[in-house]
Amino acid sequence: MPKQxxxxxxxxxxxIIITVMVLELHAxxxxxxxxxxxxxxxxxxxLASFLxxxxxxxxxxxxxxxxRSIDGVVLWANTIFILFISLFxxxxxWVGDNHVDSVAPEMLFGTVMLLMDAMFLVLVRTLIHADGxxxxxxxxVGKGYNKPYISMIGNLAAIFLxxxxxxxxxxxxTLLLLLWVLPERRIERHVTNGQ
Amino acid sequence: MPKQxxxxxxxxxxxIIITVMVLELHAxxxxxxxxxxxxxxxxxxxLASFLxxxxxxxxxxxxxxxxRSIDGVVLWANTIFILFISLFxxxxxWVGDNHVDSVAPEMLFGTVMLLMDAMFLVLVRTLIHADGxxxxxxxxVGKGYNKPYISMIGNLAAIFLxxxxxxxxxxxxTLLLLLWVLPERRIERHVTNGQ
Amino acid sequence: MPKQxxxxxxxxxxxIIITVMVLELHAxxxxxxxxxxxxxxxxxxxLASFLxxxxxxxxxxxxxxxxRSIDGVVLWANTIFILFISLFxxxxxWVGDNHVDSVAPEMLFGTVMLLMDAMFLVLVRTLIHADGxxxxxxxxVGKGYNKPYISMIGNLAAIFLxxxxxxxxxxxxTLLLLLWVLPERRIERHVTNGQ
Amino acid sequence: MPKQxxxxxxxxxxxIIITVMVLELHAxxxxxxxxxxxxxxxxxxxLASFLxxxxxxxxxxxxxxxxRSIDGVVLWANTIFILFISLFxxxxxWVGDNHVDSVAPEMLFGTVMLLMDAMFLVLVRTLIHADGxxxxxxxxVGKGYNKPYISMIGNLAAIFLxxxxxxxxxxxxTLLLLLWVLPERRIERHVTNGQ
Numbered sequence: 209m210p211k212q213x214x215x216x217x218x219x220x221x222x223x224i225i226i227t228v229m230v231l232e233l234h235a236x237x238x239x240x241x242x243x244x245x246x247x248x249x250x251x252x253x254x255l256a257s258f259l260x261x262x263x264x265x266x267x268x269x270x271x272x273x274x275x276r277s278i279d280g281v282v283l284w285a286n287t288i289f290i291l292f293i294s295l296f297x298x299x300x301x302w303v304g305d306n307h308v309d310s311v312a313p314e315m316l317f318g319t320v321m322l323l324m325d326a327m328f329l330v331l332v333r334t335l336i337h338a339d340g341x342x343x344x345x346x347x348x349v350g351k352g353y354n355k356p357y358i359s360m361i362g363n364l365a366a367i368f369l370x371x372x373x374x375x376x377x378x379x380x381x382t383l384l385l386l387l388w389v390l391p392e393r394r395i396e397r398h399v400t401n402g403q
Numbered sequence: 404m405p406k407q408x409x410x411x412x413x414x415x416x417x418x419i420i421i422t423v424m425v426l427e428l429h430a431x432x433x434x435x436x437x438x439x440x441x442x443x444x445x446x447x448x449x450l451a452s453f454l455x456x457x458x459x460x461x462x463x464x465x466x467x468x469x470x471r472s473i474d475g476v477v478l479w480a481n482t483i484f485i486l487f488i489s490l491f492x493x494x495x496x497w498v499g500d501n502h503v504d505s506v507a508p509e510m511l512f513g514t515v516m517l518l519m520d521a522m523f524l525v526l527v528r529t530l531i532h533a534d535g536x537x538x539x540x541x542x543x544v545g546k547g548y549n550k551p552y553i554s555m556i557g558n559l560a561a562i563f564l565x566x567x568x569x570x571x572x573x574x575x576x577t578l579l580l581l582l583w584v585l586p587e588r589r590i591e592r593h594v595t596n597g598q
Numbered sequence: 599m600p601k602q603x604x605x606x607x608x609x610x611x612x613x614i615i616i617t618v619m620v621l622e623l624h625a626x627x628x629x630x631x632x633x634x635x636x637x638x639x640x641x642x643x644x645l646a647s648f649l650x651x652x653x654x655x656x657x658x659x660x661x662x663x664x665x666r667s668i669d670g671v672v673l674w675a676n677t678i679f680i681l682f683i684s685l686f687x688x689x690x691x692w693v694g695d696n697h698v699d700s701v702a703p704e705m706l707f708g709t710v711m712l713l714m715d716a717m718f719l720v721l722v723r724t725l726i727h728a729d730g731x732x733x734x735x736x737x738x739v740g741k742g743y744n745k746p747y748i749s750m751i752g753n754l755a756a757i758f759l760x761x762x763x764x765x766x767x768x769x770x771x772t773l774l775l776l777l778w779v780l781p782e783r784r785i786e787r788h789v790t791n792g793q
Numbered sequence: 794m795p796k797q798x799x800x801x802x803x804x805x806x807x808x809i810i811i812t813v814m815v816l817e818l819h820a821x822x823x824x825x826x827x828x829x830x831x832x833x834x835x836x837x838x839x840l841a842s843f844l845x846x847x848x849x850x851x852x853x854x855x856x857x858x859x860x861r862s863i864d865g866v867v868l869w870a871n872t873i874f875i876l877f878i879s880l881f882x883x884x885x886x887w888v889g890d891n892h893v894d895s896v897a898p899e900m901l902f903g904t905v906m907l908l909m910d911a912m913f914l915v916l917v918r919t920l921i922h923a924d925g926x927x928x929x930x931x932x933x934v935g936k937g938y939n940k941p942y943i944s945m946i947g948n949l950a951a952i953f954l955x956x957x958x959x960x961x962x963x964x965x966x967t968l969l970l971l972l973w974v975l976p977e978r979r980i981e982r983h984v985t986n987g988q
Contacts, residue, residue: 213410213464215798220418220610223805228426230879231813235886239895244887258879262872269798269868283464287457294425294453302430302439310434408605408659415613415805423621478659482652489620489648496625497634505629603800603854610808618816673854677847684815684843692820692829700824 211278214286221290222265229257229297253304256382261296263388264324274344275335285334289327295320303378311370314377318367321381325363329356359384406473409481416485417460424452424492448499451577452492458583459488459519469539470530480529484522490515498573506565509572513562516576520558524551554579601668604676611680612655619647619687643694646772647687653778654683654714664734665725675724679717685710693768701760704767708757711771715753719746749774796863799871806875807850814842814882838889841967842882848973849878849909859929860920870919874912880905888963896955899962903952906966910948914941944969 233254236243268289299313299320307313332349339345366380428449431438463484494508494515502508527544534540561575623644626633658679689703689710697703722739729735756770818839821828853874884898884905892898917934924930951965 209468213414213467216411216801217414217418217460217464219798219802220415220805221422223802223809224418224422225425227806227809227813227879228422230810230882233880233883235883235890236898239887239890239892239898241897244897244901255876258876262869262876265802266865266868266872269802270865272798273794280461280465283461287461291450291453291457294422295428297425298428298430302434305430305434307434312436312439313431313434316439404663408609408662411606412609412613412655412659415610416617419613419617420620423617475656475660478656482656486645486648486652489617490623492620493623493625497629500625500629502629507631507634508626508629511634599858603804603857606801607804607808607850607854610805611812614808614812615815618812670851670855673851674847677851681840681843681847684812685818687815688818688820692824695820695824697824702826702829703821703824706829 209278209280209283211272211275214278214283215272218268218286218290219265222261222268222293225294225297226258226261226265229254229300232301249306249308250304253300257297257300260382260385261293263385264293264328267328267388271332271335271349274342274348276339276342278335279338282331282334282338285327285331289324289331292320292323292327296324308378309374311374314370314374315367318363318370318377318381322360322363322367325356325360329360332356355387359387404473404475404478406467406470409473409478410467413463413481413485414460417456417463417488420489420492421453421456421460424449424495427496444501444503445499448495451573452495455577455580456488456491458580459523462523462583466527466530466544469537469543471534471537473530474533477526477529477533480522480526484519484526487515487518487522491519503573504569506569509565509569510562513558513565513572513576517555517558517562520551520554524555527551550582554582599668599670599673601662601665604668604673605662608658608676608680609655612651612658612683615684615687616648616651616655619644619690622691639696639698640694643690647690650772650775651683651686653775654718657718657778661722661725661739664732664738666729666732668725669728672721672724672728675717675721679714679721682710682713682717686714698768699764701764704760704764705757708753708760708767708771712750712753712757715746715749719750722746745777749777794863794865794868796857796860799863799868800857803853803871803875804850807846807853807878810879810882811843811846811850814839814885817886834891834893835889838885842885845967845970846878846881848970849913852913852973856917856920856934859927859933861924861927863920864923867916867919867923870912870916874909874916877905877908877912881909893963894959896959899955899959900952903948903955903962903966907945907948907952910941910944914945917941940972944972 233247233250236247299317302313303317305313332353336345336350362380362384366377366384369376369380428442428445431442494512497508498512500508527548531540531545557575557579561572561579564571564575623637623640626637689707692703693707695703722743726735726740752770752774756767756774759766759770818832818835821832884902887898888902890898917938921930921935947965947969951962951969954961954965
């Protein structure tokens, strides 16, 4: 089954989720700089959320560069991945509602991040199953592709670190993203050369 | 007439409708787990709605895999299908507003589901008409394609079951979805082999 | 310049505008049928708006079937067309706010419809200019393509009919849509044959 | 890496941001013309914002006409460009909230415009780097492509002009847009001829 329509659907949902968050940025209460300054936390959270979702979109994009065809299982794995992505603004909003140092919001945030990572890994596995003879998939996200595992272990730890000091979850999760910021250098080099 | 632009338009609308529902998930009132727990019904409804719409999108996607070309009648059948899909969040919101055991919201929910199924069938019929010589369409959704009829009879029953015990509508409709969850195995097998 | 990206952009905006209107459909106040019934006007307006926008999208879709290439002028004509389309939910909301029989909302509604039609015609003209040697464009929307003019004259009349009895604007404008419901039969027959 | 998916993602986000702004246009309070008239400022701001974003989308569209392939750096430059674009409705809303003559909102507006222009230039530079052997890119947005610099210097001046008379920022920034309204005539002529 060709992959284009699933990609387009995923892109549309990512685009909407990223943009929906900007709706939460309401104009400051007055026309003074101080009114803008008082929104700095909301702003910082918007910025972080935008970048986190952009990292995931980037990785999805890179991954599908090497995909040749998909099947119904991939379609569903991708749907569940999108479902977890769609919970991200909710988790972020809870943390952002002055709950940076509350245990429950931080643990929810960490859990959503863990689910996103886990489902990304499942998606990778279903792709290997759907297009097993694709040498690029085998080579680039097959054996030795440990990044998702490392990220998930880190995410799991981050959830429980909230019990020590809540903001640790957000901090560790953000640091873990650095793993993904350069999304699949291997894939990119490969795609660029192969074109 | 090529099908791509109609597919893209449909995808965009599905993406928006699915995502619009996440806007209803407001951050819990306080930073405690109990505040999150009190949102469990809203959450369950979001999850169910997301999955139901995903099932319909999946089926639409599978169906159009075998379509080669469309005409103006298909375009309008698809538009009405989208119209009914767009009523889904409204019906869900009514049931979800603490009306799981009220007759009227459940019957509306059942009616919208019935309309969605009926229109999907109409869409299939217009496709057969638009591209009648397409052997795949004839074979895969022509004679012997009874699923939509079974689903519609079930939906119709579900509407009236609300008169006995309202939650039955949602329960039966959800069970009926299982018919569609493995969307057109026949289509998928066919497409995969043919590629 | 290829037309695909402009089409995709237009589709996305149509999809959003159509869907944004469903957000105005809030769940009924209680779980009774009477609560649903009291929303019948809002519902009727949603239905009408959805269908009107669908008619315009359909016509845009048909028109671009025969387009081979565009230029910067087409891009801007299309942008202004989208701008007027984006005002449609606003005009509809005003009429729908219990102002079906007020002069001002009806005249605004008629004006927006007139602007949409006028801009569609401008778009057609820019397409003829951009791809003047395209025989299909010349034949199908060149000389003898009088529909937009008839529609615009009707729209103009409809605006002033509001002064006699306000609901006339909406009624006449809806009747005029019938002109467009079968979007360019000529185009469709042509495209189908030519494929 | 092919450019299509990044273009589609960008288009979706532009479409959403442009359309989200129309949600701010609420129906007038009464059914009189005077109620519509009292919304004239909100209207003017909507119109201006729509056109400004359309100009940027047009330029993005033109730029990518000549792009053959992208890499991960382009992807990120584009993401940051989108991030700044997404701040535009926020800045506009602040100015529009009766703060046309307040220093802070105007300076924020000017700053967002400056960031958008700066990031557009960075995007151009990353494209030159990603596809350096593309003769069209070199020729059309390489040496002698001074427009972004002129625009940025003007933007920078506009920010500080707010200290003299706040509305000057919006006025100067709008005038500077004229530089971009005819988006890359050079590109268009080139693309049209080359096709």
